[in-house]
Amino acid sequence: MTPRTKGIRTSKLVNEIQPSGIRKFFDLASSMDNIISLGVGEPDFITPWSVREACISSLERGYTAYTANAGMLELRVEISNYLKKQFQLPYDPKNEIIVTVGASEALDIALRAIVDPGDEVIVVEPTFVSYAPLVTLAGGKPVSVGTSVEANFRLMPEQLRAAITPMTKAIMVSFPNNPTGSTMNYDELEAIAKIVEEYDLLVISDEIYAEMTYDGNHASIANIPGMRERTIIISGFSKAFAMTGWRLGFVIAPSDITSAMLKIHQYTMMCASTMAQHAAIEALQNGMDDVGKMVQSYKQRRNYFVKSFDEIGLPCHVPGGAFYAFPSIKNTGLTSDQFAEQLLLTERVAVVPGHVFGSGGEGHIRCSYATSLDNLKEAVTRIDRFINTLK
Amino acid sequence: MDSKEKEILQLIEENSRIAVDTLAKMVDLSEEETVTIIKKLEEQKVILGYSAVIDWTKVTETETVTAMIDVKVTPKRGVGFDDVAERIYRFPEVRALYLMSGAYDLSVVIEGKTMNEIARFVSQKLSTIDSVLSTTTHFQLKKYKHDGVVFSDGEEDQRIVITP
Numbered sequence: 082m083t084p085r086t087k088g089i090r091t092s093k094l095v096n097e098i099q100p101s102g103i104r105k106f107f108d109l110a111s112s113m114d115n116i117i118s119l120g121v122g123e124p125d126f127i128t129p130w131s132v133r134e135a136c137i138s139s140l141e142r143g144y145t146a147y148t149a150n151a152g153m154l155e156l157r158v159e160i161s162n163y164l165k166k167q168f169q170l171p172y173d174p175k176n177e178i179i180v181t182v183g184a185s186e187a188l189d190i191a192l193r194a195i196v197d198p199g200d201e202v203i204v205v206e207p208t209f210v211s212y213a214p215l216v217t218l219a220g221g222k223p224v225s226v227g228t229s230v231e232a233n234f235r236l237m238p239e240q241l242r243a244a245i246t247p248m249t250k251a252i253m254v255s256f257p258n259n260p261t262g263s264t265m266n267y268d269e270l271e272a273i274a275k276i277v278e279e280y281d282l283l284v285i286s287d288e289i290y291a292e293m294t295y296d297g298n299h300a301s302i303a304n305i306p307g308m309r310e311r312t313i314i315i316s317g318f319s320k321a322f323a324m325t326g327w328r329l330g331f332v333i334a335p336s337d338i339t340s341a342m343l344k345i346h347q348y349t350m351m352c353a354s355t356m357a358q359h360a361a362i363e364a365l366q367n368g369m370d371d372v373g374k375m376v377q378s379y380k381q382r383r384n385y386f387v388k389s390f391d392e393i394g395l396p397c398h399v400p401g402g403a404f405y406a407f408p409s410i411k412n413t414g415l416t417s418d419q420f421a422e423q424l425l426l427t428e429r430v431a432v433v434p435g436h437v438f439g440s441g442g443e444g445h446i447r448c449s450y451a452t453s454l455d456n457l458k459e460a461v462t463r464i465d466r467f468i469n470t471l472k
Numbered sequence: 473m474d475s476k477e478k479e480i481l482q483l484i485e486e487n488s489r490i491a492v493d494t495l496a497k498m499v500d501l502s503e504e505e506t507v508t509i510i511k512k513l514e515e516q517k518v519i520l521g522y523s524a525v526i527d528w529t530k531v532t533e534t535e536t537v538t539a540m541i542d543v544k545v546t547p548k549r550g551v552g553f554d555d556v557a558e559r560i561y562r563f564p565e566v567r568a569l570y571l572m573s574g575a576y577d578l579s580v581v582i583e584g585k586t587m588n589e590i591a592r593f594v595s596q597k598l599s600t601i602d603s604v605l606s607t608t609t610h611f612q613l614k615k616y617k618h619d620g621v622v623f624s625d626g627e628e629d630q631r632i633v634i635t636p
């Protein structure tokens with residue numbers, strides 16, 4: 082055993098992890114006024130009123146104690162019904178669903194439940210910034226596989242095959258994707274599933290943007306025969322129900338995996354917040370109309386935004402889901418960092434440079450269209466002005 | 473009616489000043505197609521007009537009074553309530569008129585410059601109509617929400633400028 086290094090107080094694992102790549106922009110943007118922000122990864126809607134009201138009512142009735150570790154059974158039953166109805170995913174509320182503190186916690190406990198030291202986890206990028214660090218924190222080794230705009234940011238089977246080693250334990254995918262908005266259909270997922278089975282891997286499938294699928298229906302990899310047993314689905318209330326601040330998510334998986342996750346969850350979190358769980362029951366029982374309205378509005382804004390990007394000469398593949406556009410800025414000759422910083426300083430539009438989302442992201446910027454139409458219009462005008470000064 | 477038509481209607485109901493090119497992009501149609509649909513909906517009288525929701529209390533010299541009047545009437549043979557309804561809604565002071573179920577028959581929304589003006593309308597115009605049996609007038613004290621629009625300074629965007 083190597084003796085511990087004197088003087089360094091924080092753990093090696095934590096020291097391995099880089100701070101988030103957007104910190105610099107965050108600090109810069111927060112110090113400026115009159116910014117149009119396309120940098121926000123959350124809905125611009127406020128949680129539907131009936132859901133907020135259910136939370137207030139929960140407090141009024143005095144529900145201020147812990148719930149079951151896995152979450153209130155009533156909520157898990159609602160989640161189970163919702164998954165069956167919306168995505169044809171049958172899961173047992175008693176032992177295949179855990180209510181978590183955001184999808185974020187679900188990702189953490191999923192990884193910690195399956196990763197042994199040295200295991201490799203393939204992370205399909207560009208993607209949500211937390212995956213690779215969470216793999217590291219779980220003791221595993223993140224292996225990045227970058228997708229490209231030419232492939233519409235979908236994972237190609239041969240790419241996956243090339244990345245697999247004897248140490249590979251699992252792959253992490255997320256469709257609809259943050260930051261590209263890319264989706265994968267059933268047939269494309271089927272080709273991935275074949276390889277997953279062949280190499281006896283697990284899949285962590287983050288489907289938190291499933292409701293925000295604009296052209297056709299969302300396909301879950303767990304729908305593919307044989308995959309239910311190998312898939313851990315991550316989801317939550319943050320995006321579809323505009324509940325980011327409530328910190329409520331859920332994870333569904335076969336019961337051997339949920340019982341492993343539950344051990345971590347019960348010792349670290351105990352349970353998700355009680356009033357948030359009451360609110361979530363209301364959201365699932367009576368909130369789907371609101372979800373539908375919000376999704377319709379995102380779709381209209383997506384259509385407007387992507388067409389406008391094409392008009393001003395920033396090629397943008399059509400994002401099939403989530404609420405991000407990921408236009409290419411390659412023909413400006415700037416790196417995504419330079420583009421984002423100069424755009425912020427000269428035109429006061431905040432976007433996120435694509436490289437922070439991992440390989441395949443450079444040469445792009447992430448622009449969230451979860452903001453008002455007026456803001457989108459003004460942002461397009463300003464970005465147009467900005468790229469014209471570069472010519 | 474197809475779904476694009478419905479989508480256009482919803483969007484212009486929310487904001488009738490929306491530019492056609494913006495609207496066309498949002499619903500994924502060409503500008504010409506969008507204009508054609510709007511024209512058709514206007515001709516079919518699905519779109520009846522374009523108006524603004526104005527908070528007149530902020531325009532001091534033009535303050536108005538609004539009242540809702542419950543009216544009980546005896547319906548006439550052959551024409552039911554329609555006859556008397558028409559006599560009432562022809563008055564320019566009448567902003568809206570509904571046939572109701574329950575304790576009374578017609579609900580009249582009326583707007584005037586002063587309470588006096590409304591009182592005069594009720595006593596001289598409305599209650600003198602033959603089939604009108606009785607009226608009950610309620611004055612509006614404050615507008616919190618009207619036609620789906622909340623009359624307050626909207627909720628601010630609480631989100632931080634950049635999130636991962």
Ligand SMILES: Cc1ncc(COP(=O)(O)O)c(C=O)c1O
Pocket residue numbers: 122182183184185186209255259287289316317318319325328329330636
């Ligand atoms: C793909 C993805 N997964 C998970 C999360 C985190 O969600 P939650 O707020 O439920 O923790 C986000 C938030 O941006 C995300 O984009």
